[in-house]
Amino acid sequence: MASSMLYGAENLTLTRGVTPKRLGFLGSGVHGKQFANSGLISCSRMSKVRTLSPKCSLSSSRPASQPRFIQHKKEAFWFYRFLSIVYDHVINPGHWTEDMRDEALEPADLSNRNMLVVDVGGGTGFTTLGIVKHVDAKNVTILDQSPHQLAKAKQKEPLKDCKIIEGDAEDLPFKTDYADRYISAGSIEYWPEPQRGIREAYRVLKLGGKACIIGPVYPTFWLSRFFADVWMLFPKEEEYIEWFQKAGFKDVQLKRIGPKWYRGVRRHGLIMGCSVTGVKPASGDSPLQLGPKAEDVSEPVNPFVFLYRFILGAMAGAYFVLVPIYMWIKDQIVPKGQPI
Numbered sequence: 001m002a003s004s005m006l007y008g009a010e011n012l013t014l015t016r017g018v019t020p021k022r023l024g025f026l027g028s029g030v031h032g033k034q035f036a037n038s039g040l041i042s043c044s045r046m047s048k049v050r051t052l053s054p055k056c057s058l059s060s061s062r063p064a065s066q067p068r069f070i071q072h073k074k075e076a077f078w079f080y081r082f083l084s085i086v087y088d089h090v091i092n093p094g095h096w097t098e099d100m101r102d103e104a105l106e107p108a109d110l111s112n113r114n115m116l117v118v119d120v121g122g123g124t125g126f127t128t129l130g131i132v133k134h135v136d137a138k139n140v141t142i143l144d145q146s147p148h149q150l151a152k153a154k155q156k157e158p159l160k161d162c163k164i165i166e167g168d169a170e171d172l173p174f175k176t177d178y179a180d181r182y183i184s185a186g187s188i189e190y191w192p193e194p195q196r197g198i199r200e201a202y203r204v205l206k207l208g209g210k211a212c213i214i215g216p217v218y219p220t221f222w223l224s225r226f227f228a229d230v231w232m233l234f235p236k237e238e239e240y241i242e243w244f245q246k247a248g249f250k251d252v253q254l255k256r257i258g259p260k261w262y263r264g265v266r267r268h269g270l271i272m273g274c275s276v277t278g279v280k281p282a283s284g285d286s287p288l289q290l291g292p293k294a295e296d297v298s299e300p301v302n303p304f305v306f307l308y309r310f311i312l313g314a315m316a317g318a319y320f321v322l323v324p325i326y327m328w329i330k331d332q333i334v335p336k337g338q339p340i
Contacts, residue, residue: 095259095270095271095272095320095324096126096127096185096186096271096272097259098130099260100257100258100259100272101126101127101129101130101185102130103255103257103275104185104212104214104255104257104272104275105127105130105131105134105183105212105214105275106255106275107212107253107255107275107277108181108183108210108212108275108277109181109210110131110134110135110181111134112135112180113134113135113136113139114135114136114139115135115139115180115181116139116141116178116179116180116181117131117135117139117140117141117179117180117181117182117183118140118141118143118172118174118178118179118181118182118183118204119131119140119141119142119143119183119184119185120143120144120167120169120172120182120183120184120187120197120201121143121144121145121169121184121185121186121187121188121190122142122143122144122149122150122153122185123144123146123149123150123152123153123186123187124149124152124153124156125142125152125153125156125159125162126185127183127185127186127214128140128142128153128159128162129156129158129159131183132158132159132162135181136161137158137159137160137161137162138161138162140159140162140163141162141163141164141165141174142159142162142163142164142165143165143166143167143169143172143173144166144167144187145166145167145168145169146166147166150164150166169184169187169188169191169197169200170191170192170193170196170197170200170293171200171293172200172203172204174204175204176203176204176284176285177204177205177206177207177283177284178204178205178206179204179205179206179209180205180206180209180210181205181209181210181211181212182201182204182205182209182210182211182212183212183214184197184201184211184212184213184214184215185213185214185215185272186214186215186271186272187215188213188215188216188233188235189215189216189232189233189234189271190232190233191233192293192294193290193293193294194233194235194239194243195243195246195247195288195290196290196293198211198213198243198244198247198249199247199286199288199290201213201247202247202248202249202280202285202286202288203285203286205280206280206283207280207281207282207283208279208280208281209279209280210277210278210279210280211244211249211277211278211280212275212276212277213240213275213276213277214257214272214274214275214276215235215240215272215273215274215276216228216232216233216234216235216269216270216271216272216273217234217235217236217237217256217266217269217270217273217274218234218235218236218269219234219266219267219268219269220266220267220269221267221268221269223319224267224268224269224319224320224323225269227316227319227320228269228316228320230312230313230316231313231316231317231320232313234269237254237274240254240274240276241254241276244276244278245278246288247278247286247288248280248281248282248286248287248288249278249279249280249281250278250279250280250281251277251278251279252276252277252278253276253277253278254274254275254276255274255275255276255277256273256274257270257272257273257274257275258270258272258273259324259327259328261324261327261328261331262324262327262331262340263331263339263340265327265339265340268323268327269320271320327340
């Protein structure tokens, strides 16, 4: 998919439209080439809402069963058992900076300190630190399946009043119509069924509540695409929109984010590449009906297959640790104003 970014932010909602005049941004196309003022975004007005969409045709969705070496919850659990030790110091500086976090949370409209907020897949609490700037910590619940990640969150002083619980993003332990805001950052890539997780986001929100999911975007560069496909889920922008709409959300919007030193390049994908929001238009459960879960964590796992998948997944993960370093070096070397 051809996509673009203006040093960290562009808003879009997928719909039919016409090409706007002079949007003025840098982006990377399907072959990694650079475009300026390329008209790859089209816009229209529907119900007084300004919407933007890629002019290219929508990509076909990948099947939910697409294999990834770190996919199942058990594998992700052990992956984070070790990664939690260095997560805040190794992963965040290259993929999830404080300014990116603040930009990504802006569409969530955290406008009242008394809001009830659930941070699903909250991990070490890095995103939660951005949430409690706007909402009282006592009104925030951090949920994650990794006790090792949550242990890091518990150590952070601004989060001491937050509720911290272990749980499953695809089966949330909250009643229907519970929260004012649902936030999830860097978690969807490990959900075996993203549609089920977004359906749960709809269920737990109150009428008029807003869900904000922050996650990766799919690479177009062949090597990055290969490692993304064997590691974890890197959704396409169209897929985020489709999942939200199928779950029943309205006013779905997507905001592009990324490290400033990428200069708008998205061909390698971004572990934190977009912030997608939607509003719950009616009380109660999601209108979307789904069958049984695709993954049963109670089933035994072949230890040799597990180790094989884990090692290959860790190698792919290491690749995406190196990508932002590579892009930072290019940013330092290539003169400003030139594409990298």
